[in-house]
Amino acid sequence: xxxxxxxxxxxxxxxxNRNLDTQTWTRAQxxxxxxxxxxxxxxxxxxxxxxxDIETVAPxxxxxxxKQLLFGVWCVSAARRLGVL
Numbered sequence: 209x210x211x212x213x214x215x216x217x218x219x220x221x222x223x224x225n226r227n228l229d230t231q232t233w234t235r236a237q238x239x240x241x242x243x244x245x246x247x248x249x250x251x252x253x254x255x256x257x258x259x260x261d262i263e264t265v266a267p268x269x270x271x272x273x274x275k276q277l278l279f280g281v282w283c284v285s286a287a288r289r290l291g292v293l
Contacts, residue, residue, distance in 0.1 A: 212239075212246055223292050 212220070217239050224238065225231055233241075248254060259275045270278065287293045 210246060210250055212243055217242060227291050 220242050221235065221238055231238075255276075258279055259272065262270055262275050262278060284293065
């Protein structure tokens, strides 16, 4: 699993704080939470589950790289809906 760099954590904290009126956590707490999300999303089982979900609705249509791209563009869309981007 990839460890978030200090710069990545700083960017993520800034994005989080920009989108909230109040923060009730410490830097260490939010860094640990962000790393937990990173770890979960990098697990092979998560990737396999998402790939399996896509395969269920469109069998044999998308290869592994395309499934990752589909997930990536969905993440961008979700971030926009949440006001992050």
